[in-house]
Amino acid sequence: MTPVIYLNAFRTSGNHILKRTLKHLLRSILGMLPASVSTRSTTARVLKWFLDPNESHCQGIRLLRCLFEVMGEQWIDEADTTRVRREVSEGDSRFDIVIESRSVFACIEVKIRAQESREQLVRYFERVDKKIRGRRFVGRLLTVDGKSGEPVVERFTRLLWSDVACALRRFCGAEYGSDPLTPRSLLIRELASQYADFITSHF
Numbered sequence: 250m251t252p253v254i255y256l257n258a259f260r261t262s263g264n265h266i267l268k269r270t271l272k273h274l275l276r277s278i279l280g281m282l283p284a285s286v287s288t289r290s291t292t293a294r295v296l297k298w299f300l301d302p303n304e305s306h307c308q309g310i311r312l313l314r315c316l317f318e319v320m321g322e323q324w325i326d327e328a329d330t331t332r333v334r335r336e337v338s339e340g341d342s343r344f345d346i347v348i349e350s351r352s353v354f355a356c357i358e359v360k361i362r363a364q365e366s367r368e369q370l371v372r373y374f375e376r377v378d379k380k381i382r383g384r385r386f387v388g389r390l391l392t393v394d395g396k397s398g399e400p401v402v403e404r405f406t407r408l409l410w411s412d413v414a415c416a417l418r419r420f421c422g423a424e425y426g427s428d429p430l431t432p433r434s435l436l437i438r439e440l441a442s443q444y445a446d447f448i449t450s451h452f
Contacts, residue, residue, distance in 0.1 A: 308434065
């Protein structure tokens with residue numbers, strides 16, 4: 250189940266029920282699933298949906314840029330040069346989230362109360378080294394605990410789930426400039442806020 254289902258429903262339901270419905274939105278997406286499923290696989294799926302500028306939220310790179318700002322990284326590429334994928338297999342390795350653009354190749358390994366494997370991250374980088382092709386590599390181990398930004402292994406630093414919640418809230422408060430704030434945009438902002446609250450309360 251992904252948020253696109255709810256987007257389709259809201260096209261005909263009207264904005265007056267937005268707050269009431271979204272109050273329990275992420276509970277229905279995540280909270281009703283078994284803990285082993287909802288904590289990692291499904292949460293990574295929802296995160297990928299928010300980050301992917303080609304998804305049905307139609308927010309472009311806004312949230313992707315917010316996450317990179319929180320990570321202390323710069324994002325300069327446009328949506329049409331950006332691809333975000335989940336569970337990408339390379340040989341005997343599988344990456345949770347891979348973000349590629351004209352100037353960036355990023356890998357995010359998602360962990361939620363699971364044992365960290367430094368050897369796994371080293372192996373990941375060895376698998377993708379030839380695919381970087383002069384682009385800036387950004388490697389992150391996304392965890393519940395630890396110190397944000399601390400080195401984990403060479404080319405990978407730590408990203409906390411609290412950082413993701415911070416990026417979501419930054420997105421909710423960001424200015425849209427000359428772009429109109431549409432009902433869809435309001436929906437996605439509220440959904441991002443609910444997701445940030447879910448992360449804060451569960452992780």
